[in-house]
Amino acid sequence: MAIVIKRIGILTGGGDCPGLNAVIRSIAKPALTFINAKVIGILDGFEGFVEGRIRELTKLDVTGIVNLGGTILGTSNKGDPFHYPRDGTSGVMVTDCSDLVVDNYRQWGLDALIAIGGDGTMNIAHNLTKKGMNIVGVPKTIDNDLDATDITFGHDSALQVATEAIDRLQTTASAHHRVIVIEVMGRYAGWIALGAGVAGGADVILIPEIPFNWDVIFDFVWKRSKGARYSIICVAEGAKPEDGHHIIKEQDSKRTDPIRLGGIGEIVAARIQEETKLETRVTVLGHVQRGGSPSAFDRILGTKFGTMALHAASRGEFGTMVSLRGRDVVTVKLEDAIKHQRLVPPDSQLIMAARAVGVCFGD
Numbered sequence: 001m002a003i004v005i006k007r008i009g010i011l012t013g014g015g016d017c018p019g020l021n022a023v024i025r026s027i028a029k030p031a032l033t034f035i036n037a038k039v040i041g042i043l044d045g046f047e048g049f050v051e052g053r054i055r056e057l058t059k060l061d062v063t064g065i066v067n068l069g070g071t072i073l074g075t076s077n078k079g080d081p082f083h084y085p086r087d088g089t090s091g092v093m094v095t096d097c098s099d100l101v102v103d104n105y106r107q108w109g110l111d112a113l114i115a116i117g118g119d120g121t122m123n124i125a126h127n128l129t130k131k132g133m134n135i136v137g138v139p140k141t142i143d144n145d146l147d148a149t150d151i152t153f154g155h156d157s158a159l160q161v162a163t164e165a166i167d168r169l170q171t172t173a174s175a176h177h178r179v180i181v182i183e184v185m186g187r188y189a190g191w192i193a194l195g196a197g198v199a200g201g202a203d204v205i206l207i208p209e210i211p212f213n214w215d216v217i218f219d220f221v222w223k224r225s226k227g228a229r230y231s232i233i234c235v236a237e238g239a240k241p242e243d244g245h246h247i248i249k250e251q252d253s254k255r256t257d258p259i260r261l262g263g264i265g266e267i268v269a270a271r272i273q274e275e276t277k278l279e280t281r282v283t284v285l286g287h288v289q290r291g292g293s294p295s296a297f298d299r300i301l302g303t304k305f306g307t308m309a310l311h312a313a314s315r316g317e318f319g320t321m322v323s324l325r326g327r328d329v330v331t332v333k334l335e336d337a338i339k340h341q342r343l344v345p346p347d348s349q350l351i352m353a354a355r356a357v358g359v360c361f362g363d
């Protein structure tokens with residue numbers, strides 16, 4: 001059912017990624033130009049929604065930002081309104097502040113909210129729709145771990161950064177006849193490690209979906225040291241040995257996802273050097289993967305997602321998320337979008353192709 005949108009809110013939640021501004025622009029421009037709506041920016045994700053950090057956006061705010069990384073609205077991976085953390089005298093106190101979000105939504109007279117984020121944001125959005133808010137989600141994350149869309153925007157840009165890093169490590173590894181381990185992000189999914197590893201020509205790729213065996217890796221790099229004389233190992237932050245567990249860098253109860261992974265790269269490098277005596281170095285790519293300009297693909301996908309999210313809102317299709325299926329953007333129900341994490345199927349064509357060109361997955 002078509003509805004008249006007079007005031008539309010936009011929020012970016014969770015970790016940032018390249019392409020967020022392209023989405024904001026493609027919601028705000030047509031909203032201001034074609035449907036004559038006011039565009040209201042929620043600052044710093046749901047934290048800003050609870051605290052009432054909200055302002056109207058003008059055309060000037062969204063001009064010249066398609067190529068800009070980050071988000072002009074700011075974001076936060078803390079502050080789930082349903083479990084809102086506040087510092088108290090006896091540590092962090094968690095309370096349900098979702099009514100404050102609903103109050104702010106009503107106070108600003110919003111007809112709809114477009115929530116741009118990953119699984120955490122979509123979960124919160126789903127719960128807020130149950131409280132009567134009109135929400136359409138837009139899927140972002142460099143990790144590409146949302147099951148209900150073929151791809152999230154931001155992933156392609158991260159892949160490019162990680163691939164270029166591997167290209168650079170190839171030349172120095174080969175010059176010094178070393179083993180170089182590169183740890184990339186991705187949380188519990190191996191999409192970044194697999195994609196960048198294949199594109200960059202990594203010799204070993206370790207992903208969470210295929211637990212690895214230490215001896216297989218030692219043997220593989222040892223053999224390469226007698227031939228090519230160097231090896232590149234691309235490790236996902238969520239990778240783990242067959243008999244081991246994820247390496248956790250930090251736990252923070254204020255975060256929507258309290259666990260921050262990281263550290264497996266150091267462990268892999270240290271074990272290889274210890275067991276094989278081959279000179280080994282490690283690079284942890286970190287937030288370089290999230291920063292900087294979006295790729296052309298992410299700018300285009302972001303523009304399509306934003307426009308289609310506004311269309312969905314104008315049709316009154318709330319409680320949904322836009323999603324890429326093939327070449328088309330469709331809408332899926334939020335409750336379906338949050339059901340499953342999108343992990344690399346160990347029997348996927350890309351894994352098969354990588355194995356065919358000699359990549360070792362440590363299994």
Ligand code: F6P
Nearest residue numbers: 015077141142143185186187261
């Ligand atoms: O979800 C995106 C992501 O970059 C993950 O790949 C990574 O594990 C996490 O966010 C890092 O979070 P933070 O920015 O809080 O360090």
